[in-house]
Amino acid sequence: MSLGLPIPRLSELLRREPVDVSRLVVKALRERGVREILEHVQKHLKGLNGVVLDVLSGLSVGRHVWIVGPVGCGKTTLAETIAEVLNLGEPPYIEVACHSHMTATELTGDIDIAVALQAGLDHPLAYIPGPLVLAHGRILILDEINRLSPYSQAALLQALQEHYVLIRGLRVRSDFLMIATGNPAEYSGTYDMSEALADRMKQVEITLPSKDILKEILLWKARMYTQELEAEISEELAEVLATMALLIRRDKASETEPSVRSCIYALASTVSRAWLQKKEPTIEDLRREVLQNLISLIQGDFSSEEEKLRYLDKKFREALLLVRGREH
Amino acid sequence: MIAELAEIVAEVYEYLKNCDEVAFPGSIRSYITAIKDAYMRLLLEPCLTPEKVPKIVSRIIYQNISPSLVLKKNIDLVVEIEHAVCRAVQKLEQKKCLKERTKTETKEKSHEIENIPWEDRAKGLIVEVESSLPSLKEAPLILSQSSLAILVKDIDINFRKEAKQAEHSRDVLSRKVFAYFPDKSHLVSIREYSLYTPSMDVDLMKTSVNISRKKLFGKRFSQRDIIVREYSGSELRNSIVCIDVSGSMRELEGTVPKIELAKKAVSKYLNHLAHIRGRFSLIAFNYRAEVLFKLEDARRKRDKIESIVSKLWASGGTNLHAALTQARNILKKCSGKCHIIVVSDGKTVFKKKCISEARILAKRGAILSSIAIGRSSDREFMIKLSKIGGGVFHYLSSYKGLSKALIDSDASIRKFYA
Structure with missing residues (x-):
């Protein structure tokens, strides 16, 4: 939560005027232009233009959006970038990282009895506001929304559709548009989204990028992270990594796919490690980093960690053979 | 357009x-x-x-x-x-x-x-x-807080009596307005007030004593003086585990048979239950189901239960329906809510019967969770079971995470019904 927000008094909250947030979004779109917004997003994420437009069109008609995709494909970054570029208020968005032990009152905020009794309900500290109330007139980002328990999900229903929040009987107006992110339901540790909540949102899916785009992203991001080192990254490394990601994605032995994030860091840390040793990054360096970065991500029918390592090693060698074979 | x-x-x-x-x-x-x-x-x-x-x-x-x-x-x-x-x-x-x-x-x-x-x-x-649809009317203003405020305002020697009256009227009001029935049978904790505590849990008696004492000495009071008593709303302490001991459990996973891993997981879960003073029953099923022991106190009978669990062995087909019927028989004789966890790959005979049995169990007030194990398991069927039973669903690719899944599903259900 940002510190830039003044703590609101309860009486001010109760007198709040409704705000048409979707109109604000359309205004922002008019002022900045779609092309400029897309360019801004491309500074952070590549190959997601269609998804960005899908999200924006939903927001501009007042529909809440739920971005679904596998781990590490850029859901949260996308949500943050869109909220930033729309810039509906100061700060432009409120972000909440959801977890299964989050209660409904944590989302709405609560009245502190001890303060309220002595200093009155209108004391600035009598009511500690929650993100649902603070997000008035802005965008609310709920990260990993499907980790919320069904009880906390129910607290969202009222705020999303009726645009008000009940705090111990007091009705506070709160208009906001929500961008939620979440993993598909089959990932462990997630709850089933209730039908009523799912119905209030539009579901936009992000899929993992194709091999060429993945290679491009890898090179671009790894160069960005290792900018200070002034090291060169050869295209072959990225090509091998991208091919390997594709091979694992197609293979049925592994249930999960290597995420874009882990691949980027595997490549970047290869370069930084080579820089530490004052040499050029080699395939062998990359192999070691891949094993370290991807091992925890791979899940499937493996009896031990060593088997996983062997599996990754095998896939890496296959990718290397494929890339080298193509070159010759 | x-x-x-x-x-x-x-x-x-x-x-x-x-x-x-x-x-x-x-x-x-x-x-x-x-x-x-x-x-x-x-x-x-x-x-x-x-x-x-x-x-x-x-x-x-x-x-x-x-x-x-x-x-x-x-x-x-x-x-x-x-x-x-x-x-x-x-x-x-x-x-x-x-x-x-x-x-x-x-x-x-x-x-x-x-x-x-x-x-x-x-x-x-x-x-x-x-x-x-019925319109959502604004709920009446903070009930218990206003009653507390009245208490603080005019304190005299009779505050105990007033506190008692206030507590009584709060209970009556909460029942009538919020349809909230505090079940005060099982006290979980007594602690000081913190944010996000439901105001219904504030112990008016002790709080009023504290506050009046502070007021007598002309001091300010803080959150520490507000005492909260937490009750577990419903006594969800019974859990029944239905475990699959069909022939497929004899297969090796790594170097260990699956049944051995399952036994280990069950005994770990038993430890957890003993810690939270739960009651435990185990049903092993292949083509027929057998109740190994009815609901027993996990702490007192731990040794006995563990010796029985260690003698489990695997053979035969899979008939989940029989296990659910046995669970229903146990339910008949137990008091309070019951959490049933089914551990299986979901490949069973009489699937339709299983579903209808799950509906009956849900009607009787039991909560049915399911854990599907193995990549060839029938996940859809198991998800359906847990949805009907109002419980949680877990999917594991191997038996290694079973103890964690058991404890996890139990904890999340307990949290909801507490």
Whole structure:
């Protein structure tokens, strides 16, 4: 939560005027232009233009959006970038990282009895506001929304559709548009989204990028992270990594796919490690980093960690053979 | 353009409604927003060509309606919607041609009788549905806090009596207004007040004593003086584990048979239950089900239970229905809520009977969770069981995470019903 927000008094909250947030979004779109917004997003994420437009069109008609995709494909970054570029208020968005032990009152905020009794309900500290109330007139980002328990999900229903929040009987107006992110339901540790909540949102899916785009992203991001080192990254490394990601994605032995994030860091840390040793990054360096970065991500029918390592090693060698074979 | 989009969406609705594989075509709200959304999306598209339109529209419709849509079978929804959109576009074009023809034929006829657009009809429907629902009235103002405030205001020697009265009136009010029935049978903790504590849990008696003492000495009071007593709302301490001991459990996982891993997991779970003073019952099933022991105190009878668990062995087919029936028999004799956890790969005979048995269990107040193990397991069936039973579903690719899954599902259920 940002510190830039003044703590609101309860009486001010109760007198709040409704705000048409979707109109604000359309205004922002008019002022900045779609092309400029897309360019801004491309500074952070590549190959997601269609998804960005899908999200924006939903927001501009007042529909809440739920971005679904596998781990590490850029859901949260996308949500943050869109909220930033729309810039509906100061700060432009409120972000909440959801977890299964989050209660409904944590989302709405609560009245502190001890303060309220002595200093009155209108004391600035009598009511500690929650993100649902603070997000008035802005965008609310709920990260990993499907980790919320069904009880906390129910607290969202009222705020999303009726645009008000009940705090111990007091009705506070709160208009906001929500961008939620979440993993598909089959990932462990997630709850089933209730039908009523799912119905209030539009579901936009992000899929993992194709091999060429993945290679491009890898090179671009790894160069960005290792900018200070002034090291060169050869295209072959990225090509091998991208091919390997594709091979694992197609293979049925592994249930999960290597995420874009882990691949980027595997490549970047290869370069930084080579820089530490004052040499050029080699395939062998990359192999070691891949094993370290991807091992925890791979899940499937493996009896031990060593088997996983062997599996990754095998896939890496296959990718290397494929890339080298193509070159010759 | 909106009217045309509305027609396309209406066509998709009709198509999905008549489709055999679709159980529920999605909510009206999602269709209405799909119209607006598709319109906006087409406006936003940088270089729009006629070929792109059906694709974009069908994708937007899919994104909007997919959360509320229920399928009977697994079909490729994107393709189906695209198909329906294409058909709608063709129809629209035909209509346009017809209209132009009739326009040229009868130019005098300036006023055309137009049908009411689908969007307006749908809006009317929404208003009707919303008006039929009971409106959410504002709940009465902070009940217990106001009663506390009265207490603090005029303190005299009789505050104990007043506190008692206030507590009584709070209970009566909470029952009448919030339909909230505090079950004060099992005290979980006594602690000081912190934010997000339900005000119903404040112990008015002790709090008033504390506050009046502070007031006598002219001091300010803080959160520490407000005492909270937490009760476990319902006594969910009984858990029944139905474990699969069919022949497939003899297979090796790594170097250890699956049944050995399962035994270890059960004994770990037993430790957890002993820690929270739960009661435990175990049903092992293959083609028939056997209750190894009825609900026993996990702490007192731990040794006995562990010795029984260690003697489990695997053989035979799988009949989950028998296990659920046995669980029902145990339920008959136990008091309080019961959490049943089914551990299996879901490949059982009499699946329909299992479902109806789960419905009966849910009616009797039991909570049914399921843990599907193995990649070849029938996950859909197990998810269905846990949905009917109101419990949680876990999927594991191997038996290694079983103890964690058992404890996890138990803890999350306990949290809900506490």
